[in-house]
Amino acid sequence: xxxxxxxxxxxxxxxxxxxxxxxxxxxxxxxxxxxxxxxxxxxxxxxxxxxxxxxxxxxxxxxxxxxxxxxxxxxxxxxxxxxxxxxxxxxxxxxxxxxxxxxxxxxxxxxxxxxxxxxxxxxxxxxxxxxxxxxxxxxxxxxxxxxxxxxxxxxxxxxxxxxxxxxxxxxxxxxxxxxxxxxxxxxxxxxxxxxxxxxxxxxxxxxxxxxxxxxxxxxxxxxxxxxxxxxxxxxxxxxxxxxxxxxxxxxxxxxxxxxxxxxxxxxxxxxxxxxxxxxxxxxxxxxxxxxxxxxxxxxxxxxxxxxxxxxxxxxxxxxxxxxxxxxxxxxxxxxxxxxxxxxxxx
Numbered sequence: 001x002x003x004x005x006x007x008x009x010x011x012x013x014x015x016x017x018x019x020x021x022x023x024x025x026x027x028x029x030x031x032x033x034x035x036x037x038x039x040x041x042x043x044x045x046x047x048x049x050x051x052x053x054x055x056x057x058x059x060x061x062x063x064x065x066x067x068x069x070x071x072x073x074x075x076x077x078x079x080x081x082x083x084x085x086x087x088x089x090x091x092x093x094x095x096x097x098x099x100x101x102x103x104x105x106x107x108x109x110x111x112x113x114x115x116x117x118x119x120x121x122x123x124x125x126x127x128x129x130x131x132x133x134x135x136x137x138x139x140x141x142x143x144x145x146x147x148x149x150x151x152x153x154x155x156x157x158x159x160x161x162x163x164x165x166x167x168x169x170x171x172x173x174x175x176x177x178x179x180x181x182x183x184x185x186x187x188x189x190x191x192x193x194x195x196x197x198x199x200x201x202x203x204x205x206x207x208x209x210x211x212x213x214x215x216x217x218x219x220x221x222x223x224x225x226x227x228x229x230x231x232x233x234x235x236x237x238x239x240x241x242x243x244x245x246x247x248x249x250x251x252x253x254x255x256x257x258x259x260x261x262x263x264x265x266x267x268x269x270x271x272x273x274x275x276x277x278x279x280x281x282x283x284x285x286x287x288x289x290x291x292x293x294x295x296x297x298x299x300x301x302x303x304x305x306x307x308x309x310x311x312x313x314x315x316x317x318x319x320x321x322x323x324x325x326x327x328x329x330x331x332x333x334x335x336x337x338x339x340x341x342x343x344x345x346x
Contacts, residue, residue, distance in 0.1 A: 005034070005175040007214060008221040010291075011205045012184030013281035015193075015232040017259075017268060018225040019293030019334055021047025021063040024180045026332070026339050027223070028064030034175035035071045035167055036064035039211035040182025041199055042079025042110060044133040047182070050337040056092070059133075060085040062180050065095050066339070070178075071170075072097060073163045076106035077201075077211030079138050082155050104163035105151035114138040128197060128235060136200040164213020171218060181208035185224075185281040186232075193277070197236025205285040223332070224287040226278055228298040228318065231259055231268040240271035255297060275325040282326040289346070291332035292319060296341075305335045308343055 008027065012018045024047070028036055043059035050056075051066050058065075060080065062072045074080065080103060089098050114134030124130045141147040150156050167177055183203040185191060192198035201207065205222045209215070229251070232238050247255065247270045259268040282290065296303040301312040308316070311333070323330045333343040 003174075004218070005171040005173070005177055006220050007171060007177045007179070007218050008033075008223060009179045009181060009205045009208050009219055010223045010225060011181040011208060011285045012203070013224040013226045013278055013285070013287075013290075014184045014230055014274075015186040015236075015238075016045060016182070016184040017231050017233065018184060018227045020180065020182070020225050021049045021058065022293060022334055022337065022339070023223065023225050023291045023332060024063040024178065025049045025051070025066050026334075026342050027178055028067040028070060029339055030344070031176065031178070032067055033064070033070055033178040035073060035170045035177045036062040036067070036180065037073040037075050037163060037167055037177065037212040038062040038078060038180050038182070039075050039208035040078060040180075040203060041201055042133070042135045042138070043081045043084045044131040044135040044199065045182035047180075051339070053338075055337075058088055061088045061092060061097060061101070064178055064180065065092055065097055068095055068100075070100065071102060071166065072100045073102045073161075073166060073212065074104060074107060075163050075212030076104040077207070078107055079110050079135055080107045080150055080156070081110040081133070082153050086155060101159050102161040102163055102166060103150050103156055103159040105149065105160045107150040108138055108142040108147040109150060109153055110134040110138045111148060114141070130234070139200040167212055167214055168218075171214075177214070179208050179212055179214065181205065185285060186277065191284055194237045197234070221288045222286050223289050223291050224282050224285050224328070225291045225293060226273070226322065227293050228295040229273055230271040232271070233266050233268050238269055238271055239277075240274045241269055242271050251297060258297070273322070275322070278322065279326050282328050287326070287328045289331040290322065290326060290328050291334070292322060292330055293334040295319075295333055296335045302335050304341045305343055306340065308345060311335075311343065
């Protein structure tokens with residue numbers, strides 16, 4: 001038996017929307033960790049998972065839910081909107097999520113007043129173009145030490161627990177833990193590409209570990225996820241952004257419908273892969289492995305490949321170029337929306 005369990009963190013390397021949900025679900029099913037913990041800001045970030053042809057867009061529940069033997073946890077660093085959370089529990093009832101979910105009692109709560117404040121703020125809603133989910137004002141209240149906590153909400157009582165205690169006990173018992181980060185490196189409050197066009201807290205691997213109560217010496221792997229091109233929702237700089245005409249010429253018109261935000265439904269801006277940004281994301285996140293998603297949208301002949309041998313030459317060259325630029329091995333390549341549409345090079 002190992003001295004302790006293996007701990008992995010999944011982080012985004014761009015501006016969110018990298019396909020982290022698919023990667024988390026794949027790792028959960030493939031590696032079968034005992035605990036899957038959601039970190040990050042809160043319900044302003046949506047992850048989509050396709051299971052047997054059905055899409056599940058989630059903002060609170062960990063995307064590793066298809067692995068039905070795992071405990072699902074939401075760390076104390078994550079904001080919780082009880083209405084959103086309970087709706088997801090109901091939608092995922094066939095996966096027995098209600099029996100497996102632990103919400104840390106110290107999670108701060110998003111209240112209607114926070115949503116109203118964000119949407120009423122010209123700076124946040126118009127200039128920054130936030131999601132309008134109340135996360136910024138709720139985090140501000142938390143910093144001011146006046147936020148309501150999950151332990152104060154009766155509707156959450158059946159799910160409450162001590163997530164850092166659960167996670168660290170699991171690690172000590174030799175059980176594996178998968179930590180799911182949200183949003184992306186470019187949106188980090190501290191490390192984002194251009195403040196103030198960022199989210200309301202840090203969104204790097206170190207912060208995600210802290211969100212669920214795991215110390216830095218316990219992290220074994222950090223997967224940084226990149227889309228095979230770049231997208232961004234909302235305002236802010238986008239150095240490699242393409243015009244609508246360039247997008248259609250390079251990727252086809254159908255990509256304009258596919259690329260919409262999970263939470264807001266807003267169209268995503270689309271651009272070329274930014275190799276310099278990717279390198280910095282890997283350095284600051286301490287990446288040990290890289291996952292590339294949506295390679296089938298960039299190279300249609302790569303669709304549904306499950307082995308390196310099946311990938312077209314152009315796709316292989318792109319993967320190798322990313323690997324050379326960031327200095328970290330690319331070990332997972334997603335070639336389609338289903339979990340089995342994955343090339344695993346680990």
